[in-house]
Amino acid sequence: MFTSEQAEQFEKQGYLLIPNFVSRDETKALLQRSQELLERFDVSTHPLTRFTTSDKAHVGDDYFLNSSDNISFFFEPDAFEDINGRQELVKPKEKAINKFGHGLHISDPLFHTITVENPRVKEVVSMLGFEQPKALQSMVICKQPEIGGAVPSHQDSVFLYTEPQTAVGFWIALEDATAENGCLSFASGSHRTHPITKRFVRKFDKETGEEIGGTDFIFFDNHEQLQNDLPKDEDLNWDTVECKPGDLVLIHGSVLHRSETNTSSKSRFAYAFHVIDGKADYDKLNWLQSENIPSLW
Numbered sequence: 455m456f457t458s459e460q461a462e463q464f465e466k467q468g469y470l471l472i473p474n475f476v477s478r479d480e481t482k483a484l485l486q487r488s489q490e491l492l493e494r495f496d497v498s499t500h501p502l503t504r505f506t507t508s509d510k511a512h513v514g515d516d517y518f519l520n521s522s523d524n525i526s527f528f529f530e531p532d533a534f535e536d537i538n539g540r541q542e543l544v545k546p547k548e549k550a551i552n553k554f555g556h557g558l559h560i561s562d563p564l565f566h567t568i569t570v571e572n573p574r575v576k577e578v579v580s581m582l583g584f585e586q587p588k589a590l591q592s593m594v595i596c597k598q599p600e601i602g603g604a605v606p607s608h609q610d611s612v613f614l615y616t617e618p619q620t621a622v623g624f625w626i627a628l629e630d631a632t633a634e635n636g637c638l639s640f641a642s643g644s645h646r647t648h649p650i651t652k653r654f655v656r657k658f659d660k661e662t663g664e665e666i667g668g669t670d671f672i673f674f675d676n677h678e679q680l681q682n683d684l685p686k687d688e689d690l691n692w693d694t695v696e697c698k699p700g701d702l703v704l705i706h707g708s709v710l711h712r713s714e715t716n717t718s719s720k721s722r723f724a725y726a727f728h729v730i731d732g733k734a735d736y737d738k739l740n741w742l743q744s745e746n747i748p749s750l751w
């Protein structure tokens with residue numbers, strides 16, 4: 455049961471830990487499927503391993519921009535080393551991927567069920583007041599041993615922008631997430647004090663209105679002023695949220711959150727998906743465009 459006290463705590467903190475949201479068996483099955491997907495993925499056809507020219511970043515952009523309804527794999531930069539002027543993969547592929555998505559909930563039956571057909575998820579979105587909840591994106595974040603990169607402080611609505619803002623993240627630990635292996639931490643209450651002042655967008659030609667490939671940030675008029683006026687990350691209080699497999703962390707679209715590098719020997723797999731309300735406007739500037747955004751009811 456998702457109680458009104460939990461909804462209140464979420465509104466207050468901008469995040470909420472719900473222990474045992476997914477059963478032990480389901481969590482195990484999701485972790486096992488994640489490992490199967492990593493094993494099955496063909497590294498030889500991946501753009502970042504095929505292209506070593508200066509175009510690499512753009513190839514990555516296209517691969518990223520086309521990932522909304524399939525299972526695309528994104529490497530950890532530290533899985534590559536420069537060997538005789540070539541970037542070579544120096545980790546086994548299963549240990550080299552930072553995350554994969556963003557359409558697990560569309561293409562994989564197990565992830566589909568846990569996301570789109572999950573009565574507990576429906577209960578949470580209903581309690582949070584969603585009218586037309588839609589599962590916009592999903593990913594497994596691997597946070598690999600030794601090289602799992604940090605996720606710098608950010609607000610999800612910058613990347614999943616609706617008007618009014620409605621994005622909420624569902625982050626489910628598939629393994630223990632601890633301070634050692636880079637669990638999430640939150641600036642509690644920052645969703646109330648730190649408005650969204652920028653957006654991550656697709657690039658368009660100003661004259662023709664045509665999409666020109668790649669992504670960028672655009673900044674709102676209040677961006678600079680608020681950057682100066684609001685407390686900086688280092689002056690905020692960060693709550694470290696350790697999790698057991700199957701625990702859920704709900705993430706408000708405007709709350710500042712981050713995770714540290716994993717320097718430990720243990721991976722930290724998590725499944726995260728984001729829900730928006732279909733009643734809000736989701737425009738074509740958003741990096742993620744999809745014909746196929748599943749409704750939760």
Ligand SMILES: O=C(O)CCC(=O)C(=O)O
Pocket residue numbers: 595605610623625637638705711712713724726
């Ligand atoms: O798993 C992480 O380290 C970051 C996840 C995150 O920022 C999100 O799911 O919104």
Ligand SMILES: [Fe+2]
Pocket residue numbers: 608609610623711
């Ligand atoms: Fe996030």
